Amino acid sequence: MTKIPTLKEMVYAAGKPERLVWIILSILIVVSLVASPLFSGLDNLRNVFLIQPVGLGLAALGQTFIVLAGGIDLSVGSVISLLTSLAAGIFQKYPLMHPLLMVAIMLGLGAAIGAVNGIIVARLRVTPFMATLAMMLIYQGLALFYAKRTIGGIPRSFRFIAEGSVLGVPMSIVLFGFIIALCHIVLVRHRFGAKVLAVGSDPNVSALSGIDVGRTRFLSYLFGGMLFSCAAIFLAARMGGGGPKVGVGYDLDSITAIVIGGVSLSGGTGNVLGAFGGVLIISVFYNLMNLLSLNSFLQILLKGLILIVAVAFTSCKKQG
Amino acid sequence: MSKDVAEGNVLELTGITKRFPGVLALDTVDMVFRKGEVHALVGENGAGKSTLMKILSGVYQADSGTILFSGGSVVFRNPSQAQDAGIAIIFQEFSLIRTFTVAENVFLNREPSGLAGFKDMRTARKETGNLLREIGFDLDPDARIEDLTVVQQQVVEIVKALSITATVLIMDEPSAALTDKELKNLFGIIRVLKARGVTIIYISHMLQEIFEIADRATVMKDGETIGTKNICETTKEELIRMMVGREIKDFFPASVRTRKEELLSVSGLRKGRKLDGVDFSLHAGEILGIAGMAGSGQTDLAKALFGVEAADSGEIKVLGKTLNIKSVRQAIGAGIGYISEDRKNYGILGPMAVRVNITVADLGRFLRGGVLSGKKEREEANKKIGELGIKVAGMNQRADTLSGGNQQKMLIARWLLKKPRIFIIVEPTRGIDVGAKTEIYRIMRALVESGSGILMVSSDLPEVIGISDRILVMRSGRIEGIIDQSGGLTTEERIMSLAVGHDYSFSEGIPS
Numbered sequence: 001m002t003k004i005p006t007l008k009e010m011v012y013a014a015g016k017p018e019r020l021v022w023i024i025l026s027i028l029i030v031v032s033l034v035a036s037p038l039f040s041g042l043d044n045l046r047n048v049f050l051i052q053p054v055g056l057g058l059a060a061l062g063q064t065f066i067v068l069a070g071g072i073d074l075s076v077g078s079v080i081s082l083l084t085s086l087a088a089g090i091f092q093k094y095p096l097m098h099p100l101l102m103v104a105i106m107l108g109l110g111a112a113i114g115a116v117n118g119i120i121v122a123r124l125r126v127t128p129f130m131a132t133l134a135m136m137l138i139y140q141g142l143a144l145f146y147a148k149r150t151i152g153g154i155p156r157s158f159r160f161i162a163e164g165s166v167l168g169v170p171m172s173i174v175l176f177g178f179i180i181a182l183c184h185i186v187l188v189r190h191r192f193g194a195k196v197l198a199v200g201s202d203p204n205v206s207a208l209s210g211i212d213v214g215r216t217r218f219l220s221y222l223f224g225g226m227l228f229s230c231a232a233i234f235l236a237a238r239m240g241g242g243g244p245k246v247g248v249g250y251d252l253d254s255i256t257a258i259v260i261g262g263v264s265l266s267g268g269t270g271n272v273l274g275a276f277g278g279v280l281i282i283s284v285f286y287n288l289m290n291l292l293s294l295n296s297f298l299q300i301l302l303k304g305l306i307l308i309v310a311v312a313f314t315s316c317k318k319q320g
Numbered sequence: 321m322s323k324d325v326a327e328g329n330v331l332e333l334t335g336i337t338k339r340f341p342g343v344l345a346l347d348t349v350d351m352v353f354r355k356g357e358v359h360a361l362v363g364e365n366g367a368g369k370s371t372l373m374k375i376l377s378g379v380y381q382a383d384s385g386t387i388l389f390s391g392g393s394v395v396f397r398n399p400s401q402a403q404d405a406g407i408a409i410i411f412q413e414f415s416l417i418r419t420f421t422v423a424e425n426v427f428l429n430r431e432p433s434g435l436a437g438f439k440d441m442r443t444a445r446k447e448t449g450n451l452l453r454e455i456g457f458d459l460d461p462d463a464r465i466e467d468l469t470v471v472q473q474q475v476v477e478i479v480k481a482l483s484i485t486a487t488v489l490i491m492d493e494p495s496a497a498l499t500d501k502e503l504k505n506l507f508g509i510i511r512v513l514k515a516r517g518v519t520i521i522y523i524s525h526m527l528q529e530i531f532e533i534a535d536r537a538t539v540m541k542d543g544e545t546i547g548t549k550n551i552c553e554t555t556k557e558e559l560i561r562m563m564v565g566r567e568i569k570d571f572f573p574a575s576v577r578t579r580k581e582e583l584l585s586v587s588g589l590r591k592g593r594k595l596d597g598v599d600f601s602l603h604a605g606e607i608l609g610i611a612g613m614a615g616s617g618q619t620d621l622a623k624a625l626f627g628v629e630a631a632d633s634g635e636i637k638v639l640g641k642t643l644n645i646k647s648v649r650q651a652i653g654a655g656i657g658y659i660s661e662d663r664k665n666y667g668i669l670g671p672m673a674v675r676v677n678i679t680v681a682d683l684g685r686f687l688r689g690g691v692l693s694g695k696k697e698r699e700e701a702n703k704k705i706g707e708l709g710i711k712v713a714g715m716n717q718r719a720d721t722l723s724g725g726n727q728q729k730m731l732i733a734r735w736l737l738k739k740p741r742i743f744i745i746v747e748p749t750r751g752i753d754v755g756a757k758t759e760i761y762r763i764m765r766a767l768v769e770s771g772s773g774i775l776m777v778s779s780d781l782p783e784v785i786g787i788s789d790r791i792l793v794m795r796s797g798r799i800e801g802i803i804d805q806s807g808g809l810t811t812e813e814r815i816m817s818l819a820v821g822h823d824y825s826f827s828e829g830i831p832s
Contacts, residue, residue, distance in 0.1 A: 205417055
């Protein structure tokens with residue numbers, strides 16, 4: 001009689017978490033193909049793999065750097081809401097503003113917001129969870145204060161970022177691909193990446209090696225904030241507007257995605273490509289739920305379930 | 321002020337003082353280190369050795385005093401500054417990132433870098449490989465730390481320190497995790513470094529090591545320097561006297577050897593591949609030492625008896641009654657107490673008051689009408705603090721601010737409230753300084769004289785011989801022999817020969 005493998009043995013059999021992501025993704029894609037004939041439609045595939053993952057992907061990349069350095073950011077969603085609202089609002093006032101200037105403004109605001117989070121965590125020594133939970137409320141409040149409801153009026157020139165294409169390749173994919181590659185290289189090949197991983201793995205050891213732990217954490221929030229603003233830029237360009245509810249869900253989704261992608265919530269372990277794999281899993285999963293027209297409450301419930309399974313898998317792996 | 325160290329010296333410390341809240345950790349310490357010497361630093365825990373070394377390596381800054389380092393007076397604001405100046409330290413706790421590779425750790429925060437701060441890992445790997453070869457150790461620079469053995473990690477620490485091209489290398493308890501053979505390797509490395517003119521500051525509790533490797537030794541006590549001796553002109557006894565201010569003779573309290581009724585009897589105990597049929601009995605009035613090479617089943621036996629990791633089969637009788645111990649609650653109910661070697665994680669409640677630490681395991685008895693009676697609890701805690709001579713500022717002091725010895729006494733006090741007849745104590749004096757060790761031994765002796773029995777697992781052979789009435793020697797999950805010491809104390813060689821299974825002499829080294 002063959003023995004039924006335990007969860008731990010199955011995790012082992014699947015190998016490293018890096019590989020696990022892609023296995024889960026493959027299984028999920030096969031399941032989707034079987035479960036819904038609509039899944040394999042060209043428009044749907046384009047949506048699932050080229051459009052949906054970009055916004056969440058950019059948010060998840062920022063989250064990745066922050067989590068790897070030993071932090072967490074719960075304010076992503078409201079940061080995105082605030083920034084898209086501001087982008088739309090500013091364009092309404094100055095419709096002729098050059099899109100690149102707007103990109104620069106957004107990146108600057110993202111960096112500033114990241115810096116504020118970073119200062120609260122690294123200098124005021126508020127735990128990342130509480131600091132960003134509080135900042136989530138503050139940014140959400142600011143977003144609602146600034147824009148009561150969704151604002152349109154993003155000019156066509158700016159929307160090119162999401163809607164345009166170069167040589168047949170969607171602009172959003174060109175930019176997103178570039179940013180993923182950049183993040184990967186920074187994490188793996190740059191001294192900043194090494195510091196982020198070291199601080200997340202063991203802040204005490206890092207300090208003994210002469211790394212400025214507080215500064216590294218601060219910079220991870222700053223870098224993360226800029227990536228969040230990239231997400232806001234893309235979403236504003238895609239929707240042609242912004243609003244105080246645009247970012248809803250991005251906080252938990254970005255965390256779920258990177259955890260599925262093998263980024264350890266205790267910091268120090270994980271990589272950019274795995275996180276991206278996690279984003280694709282979330283994207284396919286949401287798409288499948290929509291295609292099957294599952295009750296939206298059930299969707300929420302399932303999201304929670306995935307989060308628990310993802311975290312349990314990684315902690316199971318760690319004990320093994 | 322262009323003062324420099326005297327000819328032949330590399331480092332001169334004068335009047336170094338460091339105060340922590342409530343403690344004067346270093347009190348005007350003077351010390352001189354010569355070029356190319358191995359200088360041992362000895363003293364009880366809390367004597368200030370590690371604090372002094374942390375000041376030298378830039379982790380802490382002195383409140384006052386001067387450090388003269390070849391070239392002039394220096395103050396290191398952080399570890400990188402000390403490294404840049406050429407002072408490297410191998411910390412007591414490993415300072416390696418477990419998820420990083422060997423090369424990444426060796427060059428952590430000092431990565432060779434090219435354009436725009438991108439790392440040049442090829443150079444880092446090559447340099448790491450060269451250093452490893454230099455000290456004659458075969459290790460892959462790309463191996464991840466968490467996949468390495470403790471010894472290999474130790475080697476990485478050493479390579480990391482070497483990569484700094486240090487003129488002073490500080491080793492804080494480098495031998496703690498090493499076997500004899502590996503220790504010889506380490507000593508080989510130290511001799512090579514010494515020949516190159518590197519000054520080595522060697523901190524260790526093991527006097528035997530110090531007499532083998534060091535040229536001079538400085539004794540510290542209570543944050544002061546007691547004196548510096550040339551190793552060839554001193555003895556262990558003299559150094560210990562300087563450390564504790566008392567003779568080693570009255571180190572272990574004499575046994576009155578009153579073996580009474582049988583408390584615990586174990587037969588045929590098995591657990592996976594770790595315990596392979598263990599039989600023995602423990603009597604009231606005796607301390608039963610369990611010795612053996614690391615991993616021979618000693619801790620597994622202790623854990624099985626206390627229900628932490630229950631045995632697969634076998635019989636456990638407590639006071640003649642057969643018990644099936646499957647959980648810690650059952651073991652406690654049967655009158656067994658257990659003190660782990662890992663006080664920090666499985667013993668003390670660090671941030672909580674000493675009072676709570678003592679009473680927490682038996683809060684039920686301080687209830688009055690379902691509510692905790694603070695008065696009764698305080699009385700009982702106070703009584704135990706007095707009985708065991710626990711040195712505290714007050715019973716509300718945080719437990720993690722106590723010294724190791726006082727933490728251990730506090731844990732014994734906790735168990736005393738439950739009045740177990742059988743105590744299992746693993747490594748009772750690990751990380752406890754010499755003076756406090758004697759007190760722990762005296763308490764253990766008093767416990768068995770009042771009718772308890774103690775099962776003591778220890779890897780410290782002098783301790784096993786000094787305190788045990790009988791010694792169980794384990795080898796691959798079995799009891800290899802029981803040595804009764806009522807006819808006189810046994811020798812370390814006798815225990816070792818049972819533990820490794822053949823005639824053993826120290827010159828051969830330990831077969832692995």
